[in-house]
Amino acid sequence: MEPVVPLPLDPSTLGSLTASAKDYAVLSGLAYLTDDPGDNTDLVSFAPFALLPSPVPRALFDQARAVQQDFNLLVHRVSHDRAFLTRCLSSVVKVDHFTAALFHIYEQVQEEGVTQSICLGLHRSDYLFDTNNNAVIGTKLNGVTANRELQLKQTEINTIAAAGAGFGEKIASVHKHVLSLLGITNAYKHIPENRALDSQVDGFVAAWEQYGSQKAIIVFVVEEERCRNVFGQRLSEFTVMERHPSITVRRYSLKQIAEDAELKSDKTLFIHGSEVAVVYFRTGYSPDHYPTEKEWIARLKIERSRAIKCPCISYHLAGTKKVQQELAQPGVLEKFLEDPKAVSRVRATFVGQHTLEMGLEGDRTVQMAMRCPEDYVMKPQREGGGNNIYGEDIRTVINKLKGSEERTAYIIMDLICPTVVQNYLMRPGDRPKLQGSSCELGIFGVFMADGDQVLHNKQGGHCLRTNHSSTTAEGGITVGNAVMDSPYLV
Template sequence: MLMHFPPQLPDRMERFYVQYIEDWALCNGLCMRDIDNSHAVHAPVTMFPTPFSKSGFEEALRIQCAFNELYFHAATHEEWLLGHLEEAAKHDDFTAKLIQIHKAAKAGQTQRLTGGLWRSDYIVNGSRTSLEGRQVKQVEFNTVSVSFGALASKVADMHEFLSHASRSWTGHGEVPRNTALKDLARGLANMHAGYKVAEIQHRQATHQTSTSAIEDEDDASIMDDPVVLFIVQPDETNVMDQRLIEFELVKEHDIVSYRISLAEVPDFVVRTNDNRLLHNPSGREIAVVYYRAGYAPSDYPTDVEWNAREMLESSHAVNCPSTLTQLAGAKKIQQVLTDRSVLTKIAPSLSSDTVDRLMKTFVKIYPMDDSPEGEQGRYYALREPDHFVLKPQREGGGNNIYGEDIPEFLQSIPTESWAAYILMELIEPPKITNRILRAGKLQSGRVVNELGVFGTVMWDRDHNELLMNEQAGWLLRTKLQDSHEGGVAAGFGCLDSIQLMGPLKDDN
C-alpha cells in the first residue's frame, strides 16, 4: 500500500514546480553535462524530498565514524586483506592488477600519510507500512571515487527553497541540511595540511634544527603553494559535482586544484629525483592525488593508464585513496566483515556496543567459492535466487545480476570464476511513490531510495594511527522500482533529499 505521498498538484502548479527546479538547478550548479558533453543540463532530481525514517537516518549518520574506523583497520591489515582477495584475483583481472600495482609501488613509497573520502550506502528495510522503526541495512561500502556529495548538498537546498516558494506544498517533515560539499572539501584540505606538516617536520629533522626549515624562501614558496590533483575520466559528464569541490577548496581553504585523466599524467605530472610530484606547466608541488576515476577496468584501456597509476601510487603525494585502500572496498571484504568474529579481530578498538550497532546494519552475504559458506551461497544462487543479488568486485553502476537472472548468468561463465562474486540478500524497501524530473520530463511511480553517508579519513601508515575520522554529510539517490541499478552517473537513478518522518498513514 502506498503512502500519502507525493502531493497531487494541479497541472498549472506542476508546471510551476518543473520550471522552478530547472531554473534553480542551472542557477546554482545542480547540473551535469549532457551525453555529448556539449552543454550543461539539470541533474536528474525528484520533484519532492522523499520521506525517510528519522531514526534510521540519524543512526546512519552516527555510525559512520565507526565504519570509517573499521575500514581503516581493514586497509592497514595488508596480509589479511590480500589473503582474502587472493581467490577472487585469480578470476578477476582488475582485482589482480590493482594488487600488482600496490606491490610494485610499495617499495618506492615515501609518504606515510594516506587518505580517503568514503561512503556507506543503505536502504531502509522492513515490511511495515510505517517508516519509523525500520532499520537501515548496508548495501555497500565505497572507498574510491565516491560521487555526488556536492550535488547532494544542492538538492537539499533546492527542496528547502521550494518548500518556501510554494504554498500548495510546504513539506510534511523536516528537510535536513546537507553539508557534504563543505565536509568533503575540508577532508581534502586536511590531507593537504597533513602533507605540509609532514614536510615541515621532515625538513626540520633533515636540518637538525629547532628552527623551521621553511624559513628558506624557496622552501616557503613550495610549502605555501602545493596543489591537489584530481584524477578524472575523459569527457566526464559529472564535472560540476567535482568542480564544486575544487571551487570550495579555493574559496574556503585557499587551495588550488588541477584535473587530468590517467592518460594525461605523463604530459602533466613530473616526478622529481626525491620522489615528489610537480604539476606541469605550473611547477607547483602536488600534495594530494584525489581519484574520481580509476575504479573500473574501462578507466585503464592501455598500459599508459596503469603505468600512471603506479607512478602516482609510488610517489611522495598523499593518495586518496591508495590502491590498497581501494581494494579494502571490494565486495569480498564487505562479505568477510559481516562475520562478527572477523570484525572484532580486525578492529579490536571498536567497543562491543559499537560492534552490535554495525552488525545490525548487515544483511546476509555469502561467498561464491568452494568453502562451506560458498556452497551455501551457490545453492541459493541456483535454487532460490529471487531474494538475492550477485555482485562482482566492482564499483559504478550496471555490474550487478539480480534474482532470476542469476542462474543463467552463472551457467554462462566457468564455475571457477564464481569465486570472483558474492551473493547478497536483497533488502526490502518501503513502498513510496515520487516524481522524477529527468531532461525536462517527469516520470512517476513507486521508487526505491538509497542513502549514502560520507566519511573522511586520514592515517599515518607507519604507525597505523588514525589522524582524521569524520562523518561528512549524506546523499539520497532514488530510482524507479523497476530499475535494478541506481547509479545516477550511469543513467539509472536521480538525486533526492530527505523528509525526516515518523509513522505515516497508508492509503487505507
C-alpha cells in the same frame, strides 16, 4: 510510506511547480552535461532530481550518521592488514584481471615500502531502508504512521570517487523552494542540514596542510573525456580554491599523468613543474578507465610517490565486495574494532553475504542462489553502478560458472527490499511522471590517519539518490537510473 504531500498533484500545479523547480535547480548549480551533446560539449541542463524530497525515518537517518566514524576506522584498519587483504582477495585475483592489476600495484608498493604513511579517505556508505521482515509498512499507531518496521541495511561502502557531496547540498535548497511553493513553511525542521561539500573540502585542506609545502598543488584525477558529472567535480575543486586561495587545484587524466608527471629520486611527484601534495581520484575504479598500459603506469607512479592519495591503493582494495563479504562473517569485525558497541553498530547494518569460493561453502551458496535467485543479488568486484546481477540472470550466470574458479570473482548478497514511495522523477527532456520509487541514503565519511595515529575522523554529510522501484535499477545517477533527492525526516 506516504509521500510528503498528497499525490497526484493537479496538472496546473504540477506544470508550474516543475518549471520553477528546474529553473531553480540550474540556478543553484545542480547541472549536468546533456546526454548526447554531439560536437558541442557545452550543452548543459539540470541534473536529474526528484520533484519532492523523500520521507526518511529520522531514527534510521541518525543511525546511519552515528555509524559512519566506525566504518571510517574499519576501512583504515582493514587496509593496513596485509595478511587479511591478501587472504580475502587471493581467489579473486586469479580470475579477475582488473582486481589483480590493482593488487599487483599494492604488492609492489608494499615490497618497496610505502613512501607516504598519511592516508586520506573520502568514503560514502550506502544504505536502503529494508522491508524484508514481513511486517506491515506504514501502519498507524494513535494516528501516527509508524516506521519502526523498516531497518537500515548497507548495500556497499565506496572508498574511491564517492560522488554526490556537492549536489547533495544543492538539492536540499531546491526542495525547500518546492515545498514553500506548496505552502509548507516548516521544511527546515524536516530537511536536515547537509555539510557534505564543506566536509570534503576540510579533508582536502587538512591533507594539504599535513603534506607541508605551501607551493604544492592538489590534483584531481579525471576521465580523459569530459564527463556528464563534471560540475559535481568542479564544485569540490572550485570550493577549495575559493575558500583557500593559497591552494591550487589542477585536473589531469591518468594518461596525462603518465606522460607529463615526474617522480623525483625522493619520490616527490611533479606535474608540469608543480609539486603535488594530494591526489584525489575521480576515476580509476573501472577497467575501462585503463584502456592502455599508460593508465596503469600512472596509477603506479602516483602510488609510489610522496603525495597523499585519496584513496591509496589499499583503501581502494578495502572497499571491494569480497572484503565486504568477509567482514560480514562471524567474529571478523572484532579483529578490527575493539569497542563492542562499534561492532554492534556496524553489524546491525549488514545483510547476509555469501561466498562463492571453491569448496563446500561456496557450493552451498550456489545451490541456495539457484533455488531462489529472486532473493539475492550477485556482485562482481566493480564500482560505478550497473554491474550487479539479479533474478533469473543469477541462475544463468551461475549455470555458466558454477564449476569454474571464475565464480570466485563474485559474491552473493541477500537482496534488500526497499520501501516504496510515490514521487515525480525529473529528467531533462522527459515529462514528470508519478511512479513508485525507492531511495538510497549515502553517508559521507572524512578520515585521515598517519599509520595508527588518527588525525581526522568525521561523519561528513549525506546524499540521497532515488530511482524507480524495480529491484534491478541500481542507484547510479551517471549510468542513468537514479536522480538526486534529499531526505525529509519523519
